[in-house]
Amino acid sequence: MERRRAPDPRSGRGSPPVALEVDTVNRRLAFGFEPLVRGYRETRQFGRILVRLRPYLKPHYRRLGLAMASTIGFTIVTLLEPWPLQILFDTVLLKRKLRVHVPGLDLHFLSQLAPHTVLVTSVSAVLLLALLRGQFYYLQSVLAATAGQDVVMSMRRELFAQFQRLSLSFHRRAHAGDLLMRLTGDILLLREMVVNAIINIMSHALVVTGMIVVMLRMDASLTLVAVGLAPVLFLCLLSFRVRLVEAAHRQRKREGVLASTAHEVLQGIQIVQANTAEHYENQRFKEMNRRSLRASLNSARLEAQLNRVVLVLIAAGLGSVLWLGAERVLAGRLSPGQLLVFLAYVQSFYKPLRTLSKMTERMAKATACGTRVLEVLESVPEIHDLPHAVVPQRVEGRITLRGVGMSYGEGPPVLRDVTLDIAPGEKVALVGPTGAGKSTLLALVPRFYDPTEGEILLDGVPIRSIRLRFLRRQISFLTQDATILGDPVRDNIAYGAIDREGAPPSAIEIELAARAARAHEFIQELSQGYDTVVGERGATLSGGQRQRIAIARALLRRAPVLLLDEPMTGLDPISERDVLEAIENL
Ligand SMILES: Nc1ncnc2c1ncn2[C@@H]1O[C@H](COP(=O)(O)OP(=O)(O)O)[C@@H](O)[C@H]1O
Ligand SMILES: [Mg+2]
Structure with a gap:
């Protein structure tokens, strides 16, 4: 629940309604x-x-x-x-x-x-x-x-x-x-x-x-x-x-x-x-x-x-x-x-x-x-900066989970006592059936939610004490439902670097990301190539195409931590192998 600063106007001193206090005769x-x-x-x-x-x-x-x-x-x-x-x-x-x-x-x-x-x-x-x-x-x-x-x-x-x-x-x-x-x-x-x-x-x-x-x-x-x-x-x-x-x-x-x-x-x-x-x-x-x-x-x-x-x-x-x-x-x-x-x-x-x-x-x-x-x-906002949030000098990308537990609201626990240590550059795959809590675990790292128990550290610093904006800049996150905006394909990929300091990503950089995500081939075949405007929420693309654009966007971000939530959804076996290769090569 979000906390409110002001009291709920309906429950102020004004209630219960005055009319209720008058007896029935009146x-x-x-x-x-x-x-x-x-x-x-x-x-x-x-x-x-x-x-x-x-x-x-x-x-x-x-x-x-x-x-x-x-x-x-x-x-x-x-x-x-x-x-x-x-x-x-x-x-x-x-x-x-x-x-x-x-x-x-x-x-x-x-x-x-x-x-x-x-x-x-x-x-x-x-x-x-x-x-x-x-x-x-x-x-x-x-x-x-x-x-x-x-x-x-x-x-x-x-x-x-x-x-x-x-x-x-x-x-x-x-x-x-x-x-x-x-x-x-x-x-x-x-x-x-x-x-x-x-x-x-x-x-x-x-x-x-x-x-x-x-x-x-x-x-x-x-x-x-x-x-x-x-x-x-x-x-x-x-x-x-x-x-x-x-x-x-x-x-x-x-x-x-x-x-x-x-x-x-x-x-x-x-x-x-x-x-x-x-x-x-x-x-x-x-x-x-x-x-x-x-x-x-x-x-x-x-x-x-x-x-x-x-x-x-x-x-x-x-x-x-x-x-x-x-x-x-x-x-x-x-x-x-x-x-x-x-x-x-x-x-x-x-x-x-x-x-x-x-x-x-x-x-x-x-x-x-x-x-x-x-x-x-x-x-x-439930998730906000602490008063003395820190901004670390350099980020290697070590992620540590210590006894992490998580439940949504009053619901049953989704994660219980998860302990994990991922070294910089290490690639870890979480495998489990649908509903096991994989997406939930990933969402804890950029602090979309805070764990209800335990803590998560980035390079040994608790992420709760890191400035939120900085933390999220260190992470490249591909969500499970690849969200595509109703913009040109080029802008959709460049969105990954929209908050980057310095020059915006060049055309070559965008193409490289698209190639790595095995998206370049089909983008070239679109009516206007990289300048094709896709429908609202990417409605004019197939599921696999949307997914590959989202991967390109995540790759372009070039953050020390890369989180991919089921990146192979909607990909045929051949593209799947290609994307896997691209990820291996990062
Ligand atoms: N926003 C949410 N609110 C309440 N429950 C949720 C929410 N998101 C996921 N859940 C529940 O948490 C469990 C784990 O979901 P999820 O992490 O998406 O699993 P996975 O990604 O492994 O398939 C599921 O039982 C799901 O119903
Ligand atoms: Mg999931």
């Missing part, structure tokens, strides 16, 4: 609060992720600060938007005294202006405000997006490097597809959270607060009526959100099943066609497709239901403000223009609320994604 009530409790827990985890992301955000503080400033500008302009209308109504159309009180600003001169001037000014103000609002919105979005992209890029780099650092035991347990998801999808959603969500939440919360303050100054009790429905609406949105998220999860899960089935069929297309299973696979696919469709319809239905509720609630709010407000205007306690401002606010008041509740949904998703990314970033 279950109904508890359900009503459940979204809030969940929201609270998510917010805390969100905060934790933000703290962890600080180093990535730091270079962008200036940009994020500007984005925040634009957000504030956006808020102010949004609040100002209905005012020209009020001024126009009250002073020009109804010829009343202006009732706007801006502290430190005398606006009464507006009543003295010619009506036409006020009209022109108001209309220009409407246009100007719209322009400003657009500009602020643009700035806010672009600045945030730029910072976000950058954060994603640096996180992605670190995640990729971490994948390569993590030990084989981690990768054997993890699913490659899942890790790839974290590198692509999860990180993108995280950016969404870090930048868009924060900026959006900030700006909408500001707008809502600002509107409430302005409305309170105009008419306190009317404000209470207007705002009274907001908590109801918000609770309603939150409880719908829980169901929406669940529906979305179900939908994505079904789509995942669909995708992986299709992937399996494509990968095993030969088996499908050889067994004439096309009809069966089509039927299976059809059923899954139908289920996925049902799930997405369910989501759409929920969304529509929510919309219906929201529209009714907003109408109720507007209706009550209209009713009470009109009465106030008739009683002369409010000007018609002010009522207009009120109505405009109430109408646009509910939109930020909706956005905020949508944001909480995105935040929930992004928090989950962030947790997945951090899980990898905070894993400590």
